Amino acid sequence: MAKKNNSKNNNKNNNRSNRPGGGPGLPKFSDLTTDRFLASQKAKVEKLLEAEEFDEALETLEVLTQKYPNRAEVFELLGATYVGMNYLEAGRDAFERVLELSPKPDVLTRFNLANLYALTGYPLLAYEQTRLTNMIALNRELGGSGEADQFVKLCEAVVDEMVAENKLPRERFMAFGLPVERGQLALQRNEPDTARPFFEEALKLEPNLAIPHNSLGLTEMVAGNYEAALTHFRYVLDKLDANDLDARANQVRTLLMKGDRAEAQTHLAQLSTMPAPTEADDLVKLAMTYALFDDDQKIYDLMQPLLTAETQSEDEELEGETLEDAVILGAVSATHLGRKTEALSFFDKAKEATGNILLERIGLALTNNEVGPRSGERFHYFDPATIYAETLERFRLMLESDTESETVEVTEADRTFLQAKGDQILDMIAYQVWTTENPEVIVSLLMQVIDFEVPGGVELVKNMAFGRAYTEPQRLIIASSMVIVEVIDKDTKVTMWLKGMQFTDTLARLAARFQEMEGLSPE
Numbered sequence: 001m002a003k004k005n006n007s008k009n010n011n012k013n014n015n016r017s018n019r020p021g022g023g024p025g026l027p028k029f030s031d032l033t034t035d036r037f038l039a040s041q042k043a044k045v046e047k048l049l050e051a052e053e054f055d056e057a058l059e060t061l062e063v064l065t066q067k068y069p070n071r072a073e074v075f076e077l078l079g080a081t082y083v084g085m086n087y088l089e090a091g092r093d094a095f096e097r098v099l100e101l102s103p104k105p106d107v108l109t110r111f112n113l114a115n116l117y118a119l120t121g122y123p124l125l126a127y128e129q130t131r132l133t134n135m136i137a138l139n140r141e142l143g144g145s146g147e148a149d150q151f152v153k154l155c156e157a158v159v160d161e162m163v164a165e166n167k168l169p170r171e172r173f174m175a176f177g178l179p180v181e182r183g184q185l186a187l188q189r190n191e192p193d194t195a196r197p198f199f200e201e202a203l204k205l206e207p208n209l210a211i212p213h214n215s216l217g218l219t220e221m222v223a224g225n226y227e228a229a230l231t232h233f234r235y236v237l238d239k240l241d242a243n244d245l246d247a248r249a250n251q252v253r254t255l256l257m258k259g260d261r262a263e264a265q266t267h268l269a270q271l272s273t274m275p276a277p278t279e280a281d282d283l284v285k286l287a288m289t290y291a292l293f294d295d296d297q298k299i300y301d302l303m304q305p306l307l308t309a310e311t312q313s314e315d316e317e318l319e320g321e322t323l324e325d326a327v328i329l330g331a332v333s334a335t336h337l338g339r340k341t342e343a344l345s346f347f348d349k350a351k352e353a354t355g356n357i358l359l360e361r362i363g364l365a366l367t368n369n370e371v372g373p374r375s376g377e378r379f380h381y382f383d384p385a386t387i388y389a390e391t392l393e394r395f396r397l398m399l400e401s402d403t404e405s406e407t408v409e410v411t412e413a414d415r416t417f418l419q420a421k422g423d424q425i426l427d428m429i430a431y432q433v434w435t436t437e438n439p440e441v442i443v444s445l446l447m448q449v450i451d452f453e454v455p456g457g458v459e460l461v462k463n464m465a466f467g468r469a470y471t472e473p474q475r476l477i478i479a480s481s482m483v484i485v486e487v488i489d490k491d492t493k494v495t496m497w498l499k500g501m502q503f504t505d506t507l508a509r510l511a512a513r514f515q516e517m518e519g520l521s522p523e
Contacts, residue, residue: 038068045077054085072101076109083116087355088320089188092116107138111148118155121320122185123162124177127155168206176205183215192223210236214246221250224389226258243274245282249289256292257387268293280306280318280326287329291381296336299381303330307346323349324356331362332379340366357435358383364471369500373434373469380431388424395425399448410452422455433464437473443481450485458487468497472514479507 041064048057061078068074079094095113099105114129130152138148163173183198196219203212217232233254236247248271255264268289277283287302306318307330318326327350334343347363362379365372372379385392398414410418418425429445436442446464449457464470465479475496483490495504498514505513 038064038071038074042073042077045081049077049080049084052084054081057081058085070101072098075101079112079116083112085355088116088119090355092120093189107133108141111138111151114155115151118151118158119320122181123155123158124174124181125185127159128178130155166209172205176202176209179205180211180215183219187215187219187222190222192219195219196223208240210240210244210247213240214244214250217247217254218250221254221257226254229254230258245271245274245277245285248274249285252289253292253387257389259390265293281322284322284325284329288325288382291329292387294378294381296333299329300333300337300339303333304342306330307349318349324359328356328359328362329381331366332381335366335372336378361435365469368471369468370470371468373430373464374427377469380434384424384427384431388421388428391421391424392428394421398452414452418452418454422457425449425454426456426460430460430464433474433478434470437471437477439477439480442474442477443484446478446481447485450487461487466494466496472498476507476511476514479510483507 041060045057045060045064048054048060057077058081061074061081064071064074065078075094075097079091079098082088082091082094092113095109095116098109099113102109110129110133114126114133117123117126117129133148135148135152139146142148159170159174162177163170166173166177168176179198179201183195183202186192186195186198196216199212199215199219203216206212213232213236217229217236220226220229220232230251233247233251236244237251241247248267252264252267252271255261255267271286271289277286283302283306287299290298290302303326306326327346330346331343334340334346344366347366350359358380364370365379371377374380394417398417426449429449433442433445446461448454449461461478461482465475465482470478479488479494479496482488488494490508491506493504493506494510495502496510498510499517503510503513
């Protein structure tokens, strides 16, 4: 991230009295105290960033953003911290906030935001920021390194390539492309109502292009308006391009989310009749569609060549979210097909910290010889909540109504729902428990399953505690939750996996044994 070339003396005249009531126009004592506190915290964070103590810096900044939600300098430090942690999307969002809070944004702020737009897949928004930046001032701030001019040339080259590919005049393409990217950014943040007007604007400008139709379809899918989404995807396939991968893949996903699995499989079969994709994004998109139906072999056949290629063409270049998804798809499919060594090798492609919880958790599980948390010891390809949105919302409503009473009351309508959607609920619970080690979260999730008598819930919890699909701390927490809801007694002897071996004892003694094995002192 670009930093200012500090060649100026920024000392200010400070001869005025700071006493409360010291004269007209002077700041109040409370304001001065606030400013001093903020200045001291900023200095602390800056030292932490210099030492690359990003986690500690983030802890301080999370407090400061709550306390000072309208101070641009706080969010600028937050953006720098996220970038240091390689959380580029979060860093981008923080610098956007800086821009919102600054009447006259610093040129470095625009330049850093432009870089983050480019790195997170929004080249037109990056280019727009370079056009709004005073390049003379920016080069001066950067000490004449040439970094800014080089970046601007790169942005212009990318835009030229996109203009040529879309076969539109440059001005017309920019007028269409910018609202598309703004909508995509809003959709990435799960804000369909914000995204919709941008895509509608793009559709008015270019009604014969598939992008705005597909984007509006995706927006309606995220919003839960499935019939409206399918209308957009069908229009693309029927009127514009019968081989449009985005439309076909999203049609399959929407039908599955709607609960029409049979029709979704019909359209899934049509994917095999379409021309084989060559670009990495499309290969991953196709594999992710097969992942909706756990087709391990097709996923592996798509991802294995992509992840093992010695060199990659420009079309096959893996980076960002595409890389993360490719590693997840490749590693999980290889593991399910009995190729664990190869699965582990795929993680060499994603050595940088990413913040992708599922990617990190799968890597940990394979390294620790865990099995998957799903039925049949399988791993998740994705967060199941993304396709069970309606079930999740219905279950949340049940939980909210329960908080209003002292006892759990399960109605007949609830029982019918749980009987029909219990497998989906358990799949989502298993994923949530598997991807956290927060005891309060784990206990809360499992109590929901047991209190509401979700079919198969007790068996799931027992498998979690006494199987090999979770870490030892997770298993001990899960078993403890079973004591809380009186599924087992605290003095009951149980058999649990610890460090690859099975031990039988009470939970208290098993916990103590694990602490000894870890070299920890019993609490």
